[in-house]
Amino acid sequence: MRIVELAGETDLAGWRRAARGLRLEGVAPDEVCWSVARADLFGAPDHAATGVAAPADRALTVPPALISLAEGVACHRSPERFALLYRLLWRLRDEPRLLELRTDGDIAAALAMAKAVARASHKMKAFVRFRRVDGARPETFVAWFEPPHRVVERTAPFFARRFANLRFSILTPDLCCFWDGRALRFEPGVAKPDVPTVDDLESYWLTYYASIFNPARLKVAAMQSEMPKRYWRNLPEATLIPGLIDGARQRSEAMMANEASEPARRLPARPTAPVGPANENRTPDTLDEVAAGVMACRRCDLWRDATRGVAGEGAGRARLMLVGEQPGDLEDLAGRPFIGPAGQVLDRALAAAGVPRQDAYVTNAVKHFKHEPRGKRRLHKTPGTGEVTACRWWLDHERRIVGPRVIVALGGTAALAVFGRPMPIMKSRGRPFALDGGAQAVITVHPSFLRRLPDERAKAEAYRAFVDDLAAAHALLA
Amino acid sequence: MAVLDLRKKLAILSDAAKYDASCASSGTTRRDSRGGRGVGSSGPGMGICHAYAPDGRCISLLKILLTNYCIYDCAYCVNRVSSNTPRARFTIDEVVGLTLNFYKRNYIEGLFLSSGIIQSGDYTMEAMVRVAHALRLDHDFRGYIHLKLIPEASPALIAEAALHADRVSINIELPRDESLARLAPEKDVAGIKRAMGEIRLGIESRSAPGRKARAPKFAPAGQSTQMIVGADQAADGEILARGEALYGRYKLRRVYYSAFSPIPEASARLPLQRPPVLREHRLYQADWLLRFYGFSRAEIVGERDNLDLAVDPKLAWALRHRGDFPVDVNLADRERLLRTPGLGVRSVDRILALRRLKRLRLEDVQRLCRGADKVKPFVIADGWSPLALADAERPLAVAEPRQLSLF
Structure with a gap:
């Protein structure tokens, strides 16, 4: 052996x-x-x-x-x-x-x-409780702790990083550690703690512990599994536990037995509710009124799961209007049309076609983002005819207020909204349509369509055709 | 008015803060006090719970209101303007002093500051931001800060709050917009959603690829929210659908479900009952299934239905899909193992690692997972098939539901 x-x-x-x-x-x-x-x-x-x-x-x-x-x-x-x-x-x-x-x-x-x-x-990181040494400068703290395993050496660096600019000692039966602001020093364990017996702050901690406890939801076993009794004797707040448990049921039942409370004093005047022209049916006369109306719109159910309605933006009397399908994930958060990935494709194509975006009015057929949750993401869903029809109210007013000479419908949903009936996209490309009131419409694909094409060559070709469509629409203004 | 001493204020303003369930201090940036002037450290991993109250909740942060004076009249809230609860207001220095003094004694990981609305959203938010500003800049505090945001506050104030805070949160409060309008007439759900959306954009702008300059820090521990359960008539399915939508829309780190709990000074608009803590527990279990186990909300519970209180939602799903079981632990893919009652994410990963080395027996599975008996009727392992159990007089007897004890 x-x-x-x-x-x-x-x-x-x-x-x-x-x-x-x-x-x-x-x-x-x-x-x-x-x-x-x-x-x-x-x-x-x-x-x-x-x-x-x-x-x-x-x-x-x-x-x-x-x-x-x-x-x-x-x-x-x-x-x-x-x-x-x-x-x-x-x-x-x-x-x-x-x-x-x-x-x-x-x-x-x-x-x-x-x-x-x-x-x-x-648990040592959690349950060490320091007391301050009175009058010491720099501030000095001492703790007595009894860990179930010999973890002082491996845990002390945590405290040194956390309290680098203080001085502290952690005394335990196994090993004691000391931090002087520069280095950790270890000494053998001690049997009897030599720590300050009082620290005025401790009573504030006890006040906090007692007040943050909700007596209506007593779960003693849950507490004990995370804060085992073996630690209690060095936790000042643990002295409160039996009393809190004893009083909990009575406090909770008293709350439920009490009559509903009536205000004992005169209440200040209620603040006015946040502004919101909550009327979705009032005819808007300006684009600001369209934007406000879209925010409050309940014409279909899409508002429920969306963050906000997204109205169009751009020149108020633009001669060119671009109509997309609906806001996407980012547009829904930021409240502006075409700022996400599809918007970047559109911006690039507009620049290539020589059309300044700021001269155009950019909007969508549907003003709220239709989607379904999938895990932690939101998947785009194509809006239905009902939603497109409900939302034409807003598009029609935008058209009336802006009065564009040319409207570009980006994709099938936009064409449905602009014409009021389904239009075949690919067949309708390359030629303008006359609209009521003297304006003309051009139909092309939606920029997201370009992003979804799997084949790089097809993508490049489709992109070129898209740029041509935009340039042709722009040429109609000349 | 009598002048309250600090201890009395602390009692009032922590009592007033306890209905917010969140106390997490996890998942932020790694930093410590070396090379600085002050105290504090934090990290990307799990937080530290410095104590547990007898309600089973972790105490990680000093969770207080700056003031419980409030101009709003939310029926579920002890601090609503029409309540007779005692009122108090901390000064900025008092909050800073308490936070630092608690921190140096290792009572807390940091501060969770919320507030009643006084004067206006901007006024209140600015006072809260000043606390965080003083902690971070005057005292070089590097511990954790969670700030409750006031949705009506200006975007500049919200950005400054997010610059100092590790986590920010806005409570959605109730599962139905209509309930919010009824019970919290001054709150504006559209404004709440808008602010949450702006926070997500702020957080994502930090990590956008191809950035030239380093953007200012923006809530590295993300945003969370809380929904009160049992104050309106919404079914569990509706609550979870809302949670699922919020996770997807605003990339929340957590949705907290908080059982509506009796409060002193209850409103006549909202009668008190025992808090539905078991229901709350089931919602958390279902929430976990959504986030980590590949379930969709529709698989767990119908939009108008409630979760079964007697069995956990995963077991309930398995009992509805007995045809999918037993699952062979030596062959099944990760997705199927994750759907097996008794197997958690970690045990599934361990099963997958171990079965590359050997064929698993039931004893192996039981050593790798916590719900040792629970898993038995649902798996096939080397030398084990649960058919014997299925033939028995009471199939699935080991999975017999047991009501959790509340008291």
Whole structure:
């Protein structure tokens, strides 16, 4: 039997040295007894692990995952931890993928230990409670804490980063850590806490804890699973828990038994509701009235799932009007037509056709975004005839107010809205149609159509045709 | 008027803030106090809950109102103008001082500041922004800040709030627009949606590809919202449909469902009952299924229907689709495994990793997942088939629903 004595309870470096030597020597796990030297009178043990020959100068490789697993396991309080780790190292020779076998008994045990350690470290970040040392400058804080596993060393850097500009000490039975603003220093654990007994702020914390609790929703088990009782004795707020639980039912029932309350004082005049010309039926006389009316529109149900109605924008007396289908995801958020991906295609094509967008009035056949939720996204849905018909009210008023000489219908929905009946897009391209009132209409595709074409060549051709259509429409103005 | 001491104000203004369910401090940028003048750190991972109250809720942030004076009259709210609840108002310095002092003692991860509406949306928002500004700039505070936004406030103020805050939120409050109009007459649902949309655009403008200059910080931990459950007649299906729409529309990090809870000084417009906490729990489970398990809302519950309180929504779905089970854990794809009762996202990933190395037995599956007994009737594994159970007198007996205990 080989006896290895490590320098400290979490002496992973010592374990690694010893384990490497033993492993290369071929000493089987059941022939090794792992122990830890007891700290001598003067604290910090300072000797290398004994009981094992210096490792031979031969390479021994292990998966990196073993090291990170061992870092966790070594902090566990189980006396078996080092033996378990050595068993894993031993088995890795014949089972190189052992660490991936989460359901293997040894692996499951090691993972459970590492998980308990990670949780203890997380809970230390949560449950350490500092008290301020009176009058100390710079501000100095001290805490007494009892972690279920030996997590002080691995958790202390968290506090040093968080409180870099303060001074603090965290005292525990295993190990104490001290931060002086520059470096962390560790000393052996202490039995009796030497921490300030009062901190005036603590009573504010208790006030907060008691007030933020809602007595109508008592869930003691949920609280305890996250804040186990073992931590309570070092949590000042925990002294309140029994009283809060005892009073909860009574407080909650009293609230329900009380009569509805009547205001005991005269109320100030109610503020006027946010402005909104909530009348969707009033005939708009200006584009501003169209925009306001569209925001309040309930002519169909699309407003319900949309953010806002999106009216057209552009020159108020534009000679050219572009009509699209409906706002998309981004247009719905920003409240402006054609600013998303399709809008970029349109802008590019307008520039190529020599048509300044600011001279045109750009709008949509339907003013709200029709879509359906799909996971975390919104998928475009083509508006139906009912919605297009309902929304023609707004398009017709836009046409009347702007009075364009040429209207470009981008795609089938736009053509339906402009003409009031379905128009075949591809057959109708390339020639102007006369509209009532003297204006002319040109029909072309919607820019999204160009984006959806899978084939690059077809895309380029379709884009050229689209630019030609826009240029032809523009030429009609001359 | 009597002058309230700070402790009394804290009691009033934290009591007034507790009906907001959110207390998360997760998912923001990594930073710490090194190289700075102040305190604080945060990170992209999960937040830290510094305490739990006996209501089971996590206390991560100092969650307070700047003031509970309010000119609005929302029937569900203890702070509405017509309520006789005691009123208080913090000064900016008081909030800053409490936040820093709590933080240095490791009580909290940061501040969650909300407020009643006083004078106007802009006035209120500006006061809240000043708190965040003082914490960040005067004190170099690098902990977490969650600011409630006032939808009526000007876009410039909202942008400044988002510059200082990790997370921002606006509460949609109720599942139906009509209920909001009825119970919270001063709130404007169109304005709420508009502001949420602007926040999403602000957040996305930070990450837009091809940006030349670095845009100012904009709420790195995203936005969230809260919906009160049980204050109107909306069914669970309607609530979830609304949640689903909000996730898609505004890319929310979280929708919080908050069981309408008895308040002191209740309004005659809204009678009190015990809070439907089990219903709230089922809604959260369904919400998880939508976001992480590939379910659509229509699969979980019809728009006009309620979730089954007796069984969780995933088990309920499985019981409606018995033909899809048992699922072979050695063969089934990820999507099907995710739909199996008892298997969570993590256990499914572990099953997929492990089965590349060996054929799984039932014991393996049970070691990889939490709902060990729950999973049994729904899976086939090496040496295990649940047919024996199905033939038994009470099929699926192990999956027998059990009501959660509330008290």
